[in-house]
Amino acid sequence: MAQLTMVKALNLALAEAMRENPNVLVLGQDVGLDEGVFRVTEGLLQEFGPDRCIDTPLAEAAIVGGGIGLAFTGFLPVCELQFDGFSFQAFHQVENHVRRFRNRTRGRYTCPLVIRMPYGGGIRAVEHHSEAPEATYAHLAGLKVVIPSGPRNARALLRAAILDPDPVIFFEPKAVYRAFREEVPDAPETMPIGKGVVARPGKDVTLIAYGAMLRVALDAAEELADEHDVDAEVLDLLSVSPLDGELINESVRRTGRAVVVHEAPRHCGVGAEIVARIVEGSLLYLEAPVKRVTGYDTIIPYFQNELTYLPDPARVVAAALETVRF
Amino acid sequence: MPREPVKLPNRVETLSILAADGRVDTDLEPALDPADLRRLYRTMLTCRRFDERALTLQRQGRLGTYGPSKGQEAASLGVAYALEKDDWLVPTFRETAGLLWRGWPVHTWLLYWGGFEAGNVPPDGVRDLPVSVPIASQCQYGMGLAWGCKLRGAGRVCATFCGDGGTSEGDFHEALNFAGVFNLPLVMVVQNNHWAISVPRSRQTASQTIAQKAIAYGMDGLQVDGNDILAMIVATREAVEKARTGGGPTLIEAVTYRLSMHTTADDPKKYRKDDEVKEWEPRDPLLRFRAYLQKKGLLDEPGEREIDAEIAAEIEQAVRQYEQYRQDPAEFVQYMYAELTPELQAQQAELRAYLERKHAPAPAPVS
Numbered sequence: 001m002a003q004l005t006m007v008k009a010l011n012l013a014l015a016e017a018m019r020e021n022p023n024v025l026v027l028g029q030d031v032g033l034d035e036g037v038f039r040v041t042e043g044l045l046q047e048f049g050p051d052r053c054i055d056t057p058l059a060e061a062a063i064v065g066g067g068i069g070l071a072f073t074g075f076l077p078v079c080e081l082q083f084d085g086f087s088f089q090a091f092h093q094v095e096n097h098v099r100r101f102r103n104r105t106r107g108r109y110t111c112p113l114v115i116r117m118p119y120g121g122g123i124r125a126v127e128h129h130s131e132a133p134e135a136t137y138a139h140l141a142g143l144k145v146v147i148p149s150g151p152r153n154a155r156a157l158l159r160a161a162i163l164d165p166d167p168v169i170f171f172e173p174k175a176v177y178r179a180f181r182e183e184v185p186d187a188p189e190t191m192p193i194g195k196g197v198v199a200r201p202g203k204d205v206t207l208i209a210y211g212a213m214l215r216v217a218l219d220a221a222e223e224l225a226d227e228h229d230v231d232a233e234v235l236d237l238l239s240v241s242p243l244d245g246e247l248i249n250e251s252v253r254r255t256g257r258a259v260v261v262h263e264a265p266r267h268c269g270v271g272a273e274i275v276a277r278i279v280e281g282s283l284l285y286l287e288a289p290v291k292r293v294t295g296y297d298t299i300i301p302y303f304q305n306e307l308t309y310l311p312d313p314a315r316v317v318a319a320a321l322e323t324v325r326f
Numbered sequence: 327m328p329r330e331p332v333k334l335p336n337r338v339e340t341l342s343i344l345a346a347d348g349r350v351d352t353d354l355e356p357a358l359d360p361a362d363l364r365r366l367y368r369t370m371l372t373c374r375r376f377d378e379r380a381l382t383l384q385r386q387g388r389l390g391t392y393g394p395s396k397g398q399e400a401a402s403l404g405v406a407y408a409l410e411k412d413d414w415l416v417p418t419f420r421e422t423a424g425l426l427w428r429g430w431p432v433h434t435w436l437l438y439w440g441g442f443e444a445g446n447v448p449p450d451g452v453r454d455l456p457v458s459v460p461i462a463s464q465c466q467y468g469m470g471l472a473w474g475c476k477l478r479g480a481g482r483v484c485a486t487f488c489g490d491g492g493t494s495e496g497d498f499h500e501a502l503n504f505a506g507v508f509n510l511p512l513v514m515v516v517q518n519n520h521w522a523i524s525v526p527r528s529r530q531t532a533s534q535t536i537a538q539k540a541i542a543y544g545m546d547g548l549q550v551d552g553n554d555i556l557a558m559i560v561a562t563r564e565a566v567e568k569a570r571t572g573g574g575p576t577l578i579e580a581v582t583y584r585l586s587m588h589t590t591a592d593d594p595k596k597y598r599k600d601d602e603v604k605e606w607e608p609r610d611p612l613l614r615f616r617a618y619l620q621k622k623g624l625l626d627e628p629g630e631r632e633i634d635a636e637i638a639a640e641i642e643q644a645v646r647q648y649e650q651y652r653q654d655p656a657e658f659v660q661y662m663y664a665e666l667t668p669e670l671q672a673q674q675a676e677l678r679a680y681l682e683r684k685h686a687p688a689p690a691p692v693s
Contacts, residue, residue, distance in 0.1 A: 025477075051477055056504065056507075057500075057503055057504060057507055059500040059503065059504070061466060061496065061497060061500055062466055062469065062497075062500040062501060062503070062504045064466075065463070065465075065466020065467050065469070065470060065497065065500075065501070066466060066467070066469055066470035066473055066501075066504055067470060068466065068467040068470050069466070069467040069468060069469060069470020069471035069472070069473060069474055069484070070470045070471075070473055070474045070477075071470075072414075072455075072467065072470070072471055072474065073471060073474025073475060073477075073478055074474070074478075075474055075477070092460065092463060092497075093463065093466060093497075096458075096460045096463050097458075097463060097466075097467060102661055102662070102663070102664070103443065103658070103661040103662055104443050104446045104456065105443075105446050105447050105456060106443060106444060106446070106447050106661055107661055108446075108447050108448070109455065109456075110664070141662050142662050142663070144663075165663075165664040166663045166664055194667060194668075242667040242668065242669055243669070245668070245669070246668070
């Protein structure tokens, strides 16, 4: 067992996969000598050489599009995009090709790529470095969209993403990268993509979160317990596509109340899909309207004001109390 | 510290071997197996006859929108001929002749234009990608295939196509840039047919040639008479050989002309002059190749009649097969993932139940 940050845990997952399978490649700008802008690819160039940890020119569409061709020759490319805000420069490759090849060739050609990128706000970064575009990607059939919340599940899910025969968009919450350490087992492990977990059991209200918002939801649950005698259950979705509707509905049927928390804007956000699943699956179990605590339907403010935008425990507590006192 | 022209290491040349009037540059003429020459002609003619048949089928409502290759058959055919079976070919939708050479049956093309995904599946053992519709986006995975070939080290190469319009897209430039930086075995072929739907080549780029764009990416550029099958074969062979032996990528500009419409959805009379088309008609690659074979004594009238009859039968058989093709209407859900997600399983079940109800026999009338 080692105590690792999420950055180190992701690095471990990459190194493990590259050791086990010579077809696993890492490509992106600055993944080599610079070891990635957040150092997730630390040591990979040294251990695996420049043909497997590949520093590319700066062109997101070519990193992803080139990855498609590499996959057709049997490689398993892990593409690193430097920030979520730049992923749109590769978006047409993802939309037009990465997600479609299996379908349009009836399984003859597939794109088992992993496209990794730092995700979300909270690190006082310059503009275009704090976006939360998961709903944009979750809307594209053919992709899987994964957002880990801590070091251990990040390592297990990245491994699962690399092993997955389909393309995975892998969002790494920047605010969690170095926020805390966690025990990570020595042996490689995987977690199933599309399955969430109960991060904190409870009986009065279900708080549904993922990524960096998991800790916000957990802190809110503590406050609800300590100060309001409300026992909140917290779900960590881990994937937003596929979405673990079963977990959500099972929990909401027990608690009768739900609050969805995400940092992305509210309109057409993942929260909207979660609420729809609850309405379809558990309407008659609900004791109160489902609440959403999210980013606003704006562009995320520059960092002097980003904490105003990002959900915090106080907003989650207030929303949970509204549902409990409804 | 004088001011001087920069000496650039790469070259841009033009190449033409078989002129429109039938003259051949015997110094450059490749020595090709007569049987291959006959087969090439047969493939080119199959493509032309297929084009004609597809246009008729479209007008009769038996096929969807169709994009003809008329006038551009030599460009893709020459490239396909110069590749080996294990090399890769990344086409757009105007590479029909090349894909026929590579083994794609006419039937599969009809399925594609007839609105079935099955039309994207190459025959077993054929290493071609299906057509790419978003312009020039295929340059990126074509480059990636070349990258994979290089990393595998087995001497394979990738030929990738786009059109003159495609050279305005970022993907074209990014792919060439990567190919140059990584010295990839890529043969990038631009079919410059002078028109991107209604926008002329002069509106796509201010550069004198498309081939010269190679220089900026550290590779050689070759502007080839794309209606000259011999020149296309020689140019591609040279580029393939260079790529195979570690010499890196080449940009080939195949200068050709779209004799027909962009697709059945536009009328070229609206945007280009008939005179221009008339100027290009005598430069038709098929006429030129036919004259060449006749001069060489490889094609006579009885031989032509025989080929015509064979092609007509092949196309009719393909049309029958296409029109008999049936698809499971719920199949489209099946291929989104290796394993269907729970949500898609539910949607598929919902769809199947709906289709069953929809197609259930009507209940007997009650009197």
